Amino acid sequence: MADVEIECRNLWKIYGAQEKEALKAVQSEGLSKEEVRDRFNCVLGVRDASFSVNKGEIFCIMGLSGSGKSTLVRHINRLIEPTAGEIHVAGHRVDTMGEAELRKLRAESIGMVFQHMALWPHRSLAENVGFGLEVRDVPLAKRRKAAEEALAAMDLQGWEDHYPDQLSGGMQQRVGLARALAADPDILLMDEPFSALDPLIRRQLQDQFLGLSRKLKKTTVFITHDLDEAIRMGDQIAIMNDGVIVQTGTPEEIVTNPKDAYVAEFVKGISRVSLVRAKTIMSPLDGHNPTSKTVPLDSELGEIMDQFMDDQAPVTVVDTANSAVGIITITDALRALRG
Amino acid sequence: MELWNIFDKEWVPVGTWVETALQWVVDNFRFVFQAIKVPFDIVLTGLEDGLTGAPDLLMLAIIVLVGWQAGGRKLAMVTGASMIAIGLMGAWEESMVTLSIVLTCVIFCSLIGIPLGIMAARNDRFWTVLRPFLDLMQTIPSFVYLVPIVMLFSIGNVSGVIVTFIYALPPVVRLTNLGIRQVREDMVEAARAFGASQRQTLYKVELPLAMPTIMAGVNQTIMMALSMVVVASMISVTGLGQMVLRGIGRLDMGIATVGGLGIVFLAIVIDRISQSFGVSARDRGHKKWYETGPVGALRKLAGKG
Numbered sequence: 001m002a003d004v005e006i007e008c009r010n011l012w013k014i015y016g017a018q019e020k021e022a023l024k025a026v027q028s029e030g031l032s033k034e035e036v037r038d039r040f041n042c043v044l045g046v047r048d049a050s051f052s053v054n055k056g057e058i059f060c061i062m063g064l065s066g067s068g069k070s071t072l073v074r075h076i077n078r079l080i081e082p083t084a085g086e087i088h089v090a091g092h093r094v095d096t097m098g099e100a101e102l103r104k105l106r107a108e109s110i111g112m113v114f115q116h117m118a119l120w121p122h123r124s125l126a127e128n129v130g131f132g133l134e135v136r137d138v139p140l141a142k143r144r145k146a147a148e149e150a151l152a153a154m155d156l157q158g159w160e161d162h163y164p165d166q167l168s169g170g171m172q173q174r175v176g177l178a179r180a181l182a183a184d185p186d187i188l189l190m191d192e193p194f195s196a197l198d199p200l201i202r203r204q205l206q207d208q209f210l211g212l213s214r215k216l217k218k219t220t221v222f223i224t225h226d227l228d229e230a231i232r233m234g235d236q237i238a239i240m241n242d243g244v245i246v247q248t249g250t251p252e253e254i255v256t257n258p259k260d261a262y263v264a265e266f267v268k269g270i271s272r273v274s275l276v277r278a279k280t281i282m283s284p285l286d287g288h289n290p291t292s293k294t295v296p297l298d299s300e301l302g303e304i305m306d307q308f309m310d311d312q313a314p315v316t317v318v319d320t321a322n323s324a325v326g327i328i329t330i331t332d333a334l335r336a337l338r339g
Numbered sequence: 340m341e342l343w344n345i346f347d348k349e350w351v352p353v354g355t356w357v358e359t360a361l362q363w364v365v366d367n368f369r370f371v372f373q374a375i376k377v378p379f380d381i382v383l384t385g386l387e388d389g390l391t392g393a394p395d396l397l398m399l400a401i402i403v404l405v406g407w408q409a410g411g412r413k414l415a416m417v418t419g420a421s422m423i424a425i426g427l428m429g430a431w432e433e434s435m436v437t438l439s440i441v442l443t444c445v446i447f448c449s450l451i452g453i454p455l456g457i458m459a460a461r462n463d464r465f466w467t468v469l470r471p472f473l474d475l476m477q478t479i480p481s482f483v484y485l486v487p488i489v490m491l492f493s494i495g496n497v498s499g500v501i502v503t504f505i506y507a508l509p510p511v512v513r514l515t516n517l518g519i520r521q522v523r524e525d526m527v528e529a530a531r532a533f534g535a536s537q538r539q540t541l542y543k544v545e546l547p548l549a550m551p552t553i554m555a556g557v558n559q560t561i562m563m564a565l566s567m568v569v570v571a572s573m574i575s576v577t578g579l580g581q582m583v584l585r586g587i588g589r590l591d592m593g594i595a596t597v598g599g600l601g602i603v604f605l606a607i608v609i610d611r612i613s614q615s616f617g618v619s620a621r622d623r624g625h626k627k628w629y630e631t632g633p634v635g636a637l638r639k640l641a642g643k644g
Binding site for chain 2: 077
């Protein structure tokens with residue numbers, strides 16, 4: 001099993017003066033969000049969330065606004081104090097950590113990108129990007145060098161002495177990314193980083209980030225309200241609704257096997273052509289004779305559809321040793337396409 | 340006594356009470372108030388000696404240079420013209436005294452008001468407690484507290500500064516509070532997310548972003564201090580205010596006008612200069628202060644030579 005970098009266990013967040021009492025009541029009586037609000041005047045932000053993120057993986061948390069996804073991600077660097085539960089980051093217990101240790105962790109191990117960039121308008125790009133090092137009292141020359149490198153990694157060399165308001169939205173978010181990467185942290189937290197950008201720029205930045213991510217292998221928690229984006233970016237996806245993690249799984253698992261009506265509603269409009277793979281939709285070989293048309297186990301639905309262009313005879317699925325393991329009929333393929 | 344006119348009699352002798360209480364404070368605690376006077380006295384005496392002692396033309400040059408640095412050549416011309424007008428009217432000496440009183444007041448208002456404002460922005464309960472006091476300080480007619488101030492601090496320029504301080508403190512507290520509260524929450528959150536302590540967040544993010552609003556508060560404070568100079572002259576504060584008061588007393592329209600015009604010109608100079616300190620770097624085209632004005636010109640010369 002891969003190394004776990006971030007793990008949250010039974011995390012609860014209740015906002016309000018009576019959070020402890022409310023927590024007890026919710027845990028023992030299973031109150032709903034509305035009951036908590038009416039009885040304790042508290043808001044239930046995150047409800048018993050557990051998840052783990054492996055080293056180097058992109059973990060998407062998907063949910064609509066108000067589902068608690070931004071609240072959840074802020075527990076990882078404890079910008080928000082949990083009401084109950086454990087948070088482990090890179091082998092440290094974040095929820096019980098002291099103030100100084102927490103600041104060190106935030107400055108050195110966790111980079112964060114914000115939805116509305118949150119670049120400081122009174123600081124030049126170099127000063128923005130070098131902030132995490134500045135608060136750790138890293139000397140100016142070293143800070144400047146790290147900032148230049150981080151900006152160059154985001155194709156922004158030569159912009160060091162400009163100010164955020166002189167940049168377009170897409171460029172600003174690249175600065176936001178550079179700022180998160182400047183201290184070379186192991187973990188990136190991205191809170192809807194591309195939501196505020198127009199579609200074309202968003203696409204470009206997604207690609208740029210994916211490329212960078214493959215190269216740098218940072219453990220990333222990526223928040224989004226857009227399932228397409230979650231599927232594009234994520235190795236794992238967690239779907240949140242009303243503070244609860246409804247389902248966690250790979251993009252394919254989520255799309256092909258939604259756990260409840262809420263998730264099903266979400267994945268309805270998602271194209272399965274490049275998502276569903278042969279091994280998911282094939283049926284066992286028993287009885288059928290292998291056909292001459294073969295596809296590998298992990299071929300995408302699109303490639304399988306291509307096989308049916310000329311004739312509609314079933315397709316045989318083969319494993320890496322080229323022996324037949326299953327069969328897909330045109331009906332299977334069409335059904336998978338429809339979802 | 341007639342029942343219909345029950346209010347002919349004074350039932351609650353507030354006046355007597357206050358008088359007794361004040362007398363008691365004066366008898367027992369005057370030394371406390373005399374001690375409070377000391378820092379005001381030191382700063383005021385230093386400034387007054389400096390401003391009135393320096394040659395007029397040197398002071399004029401300094402003020403014009405400050406104007407140029409703060410707001411460019413146009414402001415330098417406005418300040419120059421205003422100060423020359425004051426000088427030509429023969430109110431130079433008095434205007435320097437008034438200027439030193441106003442500056443002392445601003446120094447203490449900022450020194451006390453900005454931290455108070457920051458604390459108020461951090462703590463809602465403190466702000467709730469502080470607000471009625473600020474309202475009181477701003478609305479109570481200054482004539483009312485002239486008498487106790489005189490009894491506790493005696494008369495003179497230092498007492499004048501204290502009276503002015505009470506009246507002019509609220510805006511800087513209010514606007515500092517407002518400025519800090521208005522800083523976008525994600526800017527503060529980002530600072531915390533990158534490991535800044537509360538102090539670092541304050542100095543590196545919150546204060547710089549709130550600075551235009553805080554400077555608007557300081558500007559308001561200055562304007563209120565200037566508006567107090569005539570009232571303060573009633574407890575023998577010297578300067579332009581006293582010219583006006585003397586004019587009223589002697590029905591001497593000439594001297595009152597000179598004093599009044601002097602206050603107006605001085606107000607223009609201080610207002611414009613302090614306003615241009617509050618212009619954000621963004622609106623200045625992201626030039627550092629030392630890249631503009633006389634200092635920038637000097638640096639350019641030095642760079643070429």
